[in-house]
Amino acid sequence: MQRLRLLRSLADSLEQAQAALATTTPETLDHHTARQRELCRQLYSLTNGFSELAPPTSAGLASDLQLAARRVRDLNHLYGALLRRRRRTVEIFCRVLASSGTTYPPPRTLSRPDWQGRRPKG
Numbered sequence: 577m578q579r580l581r582l583l584r585s586l587a588d589s590l591e592q593a594q595a596a597l598a599t600t601t602p603e604t605l606d607h608h609t610a611r612q613r614e615l616c617r618q619l620y621s622l623t624n625g626f627s628e629l630a631p632p633t634s635a636g637l638a639s640d641l642q643l644a645a646r647r648v649r650d651l652n653h654l655y656g657a658l659l660r661r662r663r664r665t666v667e668i669f670c671r672v673l674a675s676s677g678t679t680y681p682p683p684r685t686l687s688r689p690d691w692q693g694r695r696p697k698g
């Protein structure tokens with residue numbers, strides 16, 4: 577039951593991160609990543625705690641675990657694809673900014689040779 581709860585929490589966290597990806601800040605993204613990392617760590621430690629002689633689970637619980645694991649896998653693939661697209665977009669903007677400095681020459685200063693000799697009226 578604890579494994580099912582953790583899988584569902586991880587799936588919910590992935591969904592929240594996907595929903596917030598369009599308007600997220602780096603801090604929010606870091607928060608979601610830390611939460612997902614912690615849930616994965618808990619799942620890993622829980623899975624390592626099981627031995628080959630683990631008590632049998634009911635068919636319903638096993639089915640729920642499979643569905644939750646499949647949901648996490650699908651959400652993880654979708655979230656990864658969204659992050660890759662965002663990264664490509666950011667890289668494009670960075671390349672544009674890096675190369676835009678050479679697109680236009682710096683403005684020349686306008687100087688008039690007779691400017692030094694003139695005095696303001698008044």
